[in-house]
Amino acid sequence: MKKKRYSLKDIANSLNVSATTVSFVLSGKGKEKGISDGLIQKITDFAKKIDYKPNQVARSLRTGKSKIIVCMVEDISNVFFAKIARLIEDIAYEKGYKVLFCSNENKDEKAKELISLFSDRQVDGYIITPTIGIRDTIKSLMDEEVPVVLFDRYFPDLETNYVVVNNQDSAYNATIHLINNQFKNIALVTTDVEQTSISQRIKGYKEAINEYGYNQCVLSVSYEEKSPENKKKIIRNFFLENPQLDAVLFATNHLTQAGLEVFKKDFPDRMKKLGILTFDDNVFFKIHTPSISAVSQPLKQMAEELMNIVLNSMKKPSRSIPLRQVVFLTELKIRDSSFVVD
């Protein structure tokens, strides 16, 4: 008993009017096109009665619009991305758009494949955390006048819309905060992904360390190292080989997770005295013992800005819309982990 779906034509036939008229009425252009009030009423009522739902695929084919926005993040299961994804979703649905989430795992190939996949579906816009190697793909998307806004990172040599935070200053301030709290041997644990966000965090850290004439000590964990166990081993060895370290700044919340696991298991006593600061906040850092100081990004505002930019870029003529490059400031949430314990 598969229910047949009603089409525009079914309505037109039932009511003895043309499909044109029905289409005009149902898309709200009845008045404008001068359809009589009686007919408008009749068509609207009938459509409601049979619960008519226009076929969006047909509409897309005809209009070239899909009301779908793609949101490509690095990894949807990462708390940071999951949180902002949800915020973006809420705003988009409010505006009548659906959001397709996908994860590029920081792989150029996967990112390119995904974009090509979606461009075949006439997606209306893209919110993307780009991988380093898709500069040209982004460029051709823009050449085709598809709305794109980058997020979390960008390409310094490509004029695009983007929404990021002041990574360098944030890392600088975070490091200075540790220094002010009497830490002198501060490590940076980062990933080897070459992106603006990461490289700026590294810069900020080094800037602060150099300013005070302290020693830099950077561990760069390979992003390709997928095994959590190996990742933890690398971090463990780093801290074993550098017993002088009295504090650490983690460049991503993922590394912090791994680091905290290592500390808890292998250096419970050392952890008590270690200054710890992480990029990207979440509840768990708050309830950790010690509670972890964190550089917090204003996710809500960022999500709003991202959607604004995408929706704005859809207006015609797209060439005349100025690019928007927004840098939000982070907030340093100061908690127990960044104070010296005696």
Next chain:
Amino acid sequence: MKKKRYSLKDIANSLNVSATTVSFVLSGKGKEKGISDGLIQKITDFAKKIDYKPNQVARSLRTGKSKIIVCMVEDISNVFFAKIARLIEDIAYEKGYKVLFCSNENKDEKAKELISLFSDRQVDGYIITPTIGIRDTIKSLMDEEVPVVLFDRYFPDLETNYVVVNNQDSAYNATIHLINNQFKNIALVTTDVEQTSISQRIKGYKEAINEYGYNQCVLSVSYEEKSPENKKKIIRNFFLENPQLDAVLFATNHLTQAGLEVFKKDFPDRMKKLGILTFDDNVFFKIHTPSISAVSQPLKQMAEELMNIVLNSMKKPSRSIPLRQVVFLTELKIRDSSFVVD
């Protein structure tokens, strides 16, 4: 300089063959339809040269298929759902499907709206954590022979595909574990959402408590209580009013988060002695102090099963495909929080 996209027709014209032939060749039916090898080669080469990408929207309109699967969870920013979403995404892409994630926030209205939204786009299948009030919507989806599989919870009085865990036994075992470790006044902190998963967890808890003749003590936090502060206040009061409590089982990882925040802030000493056990594991529970014992669901296998069921249900004739109702077993991860400290 917007690049024009090539269509099937463009190829046909350029090569002086019919669109039919091009379509046959490009959809891999060249051999089968008896197109000559030379022509096949010529068309394939040309298509590659101009980087032809078929318009999927047109294809969908014609075939009624979209290669899109909708995955509707309660909240994509919840670690539990984010993790399984990512697993589902990976499997789906491998099979040539894209996944649309959305959050229904446990609201019937939102869930219904979303489903109606998607059914207009000829989505190929649904993976859904249903809200209590969308039983009929699910039913009509099934009447329309659209592949649907429920997840995390189900409707006892509706024959559907589903993938869940043995919630009652898991809660029972978790409670027994606490009892075996000398806890006698065990609370259950749960949400008031009426779903099978939750109600079964409650049942399992009560069963164990009754078996030992202990006192039940259940806090049911309203799901409508969105403010984290109020939620925490409710939990705080509950523990203040019940000083006899020496252990607690949390029914969702979300409540656990709130609970741990409260304990850390308001009852740091009491927390040390309190037995704590949570549903749904994640890394943060492992690194928490104390590390939190957890009922862990086999996410990977569940994701695989969900995709299997959806893909299978797409085969024709759908009526003849037997429903699959899969119940996975959870694993009790025993950590520090469920032992008595003296």
Next chain:
DNA sequence: CTGAAAGCGCTTACAG
């Protein structure tokens, strides 16, 4: 105030 017709870009039954 309303309708006939073309067209979006595919797929496929039918014909030769």
Next chain:
DNA sequence: CTGAAAGCGCTTACAG
């Protein structure tokens, strides 16, 4: 071995 034609369900320029 290949093609002309219909049709998926809409939208819209054009005509009256």
